[in-house]
Amino acid sequence: MSNENAQAYWGENLRIIITYLAIWFVVSYGCGVLFVDALDQIQFFGFPLGFWFAQQGSIFVFVGLIWAYVSSMNKLDEKYDVHE
Numbered sequence: 001m002s003n004e005n006a007q008a009y010w011g012e013n014l015r016i017i018i019t020y021l022a023i024w025f026v027v028s029y030g031c032g033v034l035f036v037d038a039l040d041q042i043q044f045f046g047f048p049l050g051f052w053f054a055q056q057g058s059i060f061v062f063v064g065l066i067w068a069y070v071s072s073m074n075k076l077d078e079k080y081d082v083h084e
């Protein structure tokens with residue numbers, strides 16, 4: 001891999017990581033702490049939505065982000081021909 005391609009690969013990798021970390025932060029900290037009062041006005045499976053996000057929702061989103069990151073990195077690896 002040339003130096004130019006390596007820098008492009010790393011730049012796209014950082015963009016993917018920052019995007020998924022921002023989503024993780026909004027869901028775990030935002031929905032579980034910052035917006036909890038507003039979200040608690042909504043019932044979700046019999047629980048206030050803010051409580052649900054703090055207890056289970058952020059975990060579900062985190063697992064989904066792991067799968068999305070794996071898929072994104074596999075596509076990026078194929079794009080730059082560094083896949084296994």
